Amino acid sequence: MSFQRSNRQNRPHESHRSPFVSQDTAIRAFVSVELPEPVRLLLQEEGFVLRKAGGRASWVRPEHMHLTLRFLGDIPEAQKTAFSQYLRTRCAGMDAVRLAVEGIGAFPNLRKPDVVWAGIRAVAGDLSGLQQAVEEAALNVGLKPDGKPFHPHVTLARIRDRSASAGLVQAVKERADGPMPVFGDEFRADSVALFRSDLKPGGPVHTRLEEFPLSCKPCM
Numbered sequence: 001m002s003f004q005r006s007n008r009q010n011r012p013h014e015s016h017r018s019p020f021v022s023q024d025t026a027i028r029a030f031v032s033v034e035l036p037e038p039v040r041l042l043l044q045e046e047g048f049v050l051r052k053a054g055g056r057a058s059w060v061r062p063e064h065m066h067l068t069l070r071f072l073g074d075i076p077e078a079q080k081t082a083f084s085q086y087l088r089t090r091c092a093g094m095d096a097v098r099l100a101v102e103g104i105g106a107f108p109n110l111r112k113p114d115v116v117w118a119g120i121r122a123v124a125g126d127l128s129g130l131q132q133a134v135e136e137a138a139l140n141v142g143l144k145p146d147g148k149p150f151h152p153h154v155t156l157a158r159i160r161d162r163s164a165s166a167g168l169v170q171a172v173k174e175r176a177d178g179p180m181p182v183f184g185d186e187f188r189a190d191s192v193a194l195f196r197s198d199l200k201p202g203g204p205v206h207t208r209l210e211e212f213p214l215s216c217k218p219c220m
Helices: 035-052 077-092 128-142 167-175
Strands: 027-034 056-059 066-075 098-105 115-124 152-163 185-190 189-202 203-211
Touching: 027 077, 035 056, 035 098, 035 115, 035 152, 035 167, 056 185, 066 077, 066 128, 066 152, 077 128, 077 189, 077 203, 098 128, 098 167, 128 152
Parallel strands: none
Antiparallel strands: 027 066, 027 189, 056 152, 098 115, 098 185, 115 152, 189 203
């Protein structure tokens, strides 16, 4: 599975210290593209098949499956508000994108996987440009540059103990090396969303806080 690499270059900044210094009402947040329910259910089925191989892994629930554009970390309310205002303006001037979810892979690699993922391909529209706009909004409010290449994917599982998961590691490799699976139809992403993530004993709880519409111009 090959990735669409972003060519983004972070603009030079004299300082990335944020003027929003108060952490009294900080929330843990991220920006993502939501997936259609039929796609998420097919990804869940893929997880059911892979987990039969055993191993120690944490599997992502379908309601938590999404394409992350930027993890923001803990940000105070004032910084979140400024970020949202900036991103809303940027998104209004960007076209919707058409995406396909296909292929299986792993980070950092298939030999020693820590994260199992399904790939996302931009069929039409500028997905890398959309991610760059989110990054620009983050830098505009004083967040540090992400610095990592943009690899569009949906996380399916995190392997907790690779030494106890030989069967799962082999199953993921065989799936990745075989015929490429396709998870549902192509879909139009006409917005991005800001989510709050609260860490709970039973796992994270994600709450959509805001939605940022993209241009209504149709994508092919």
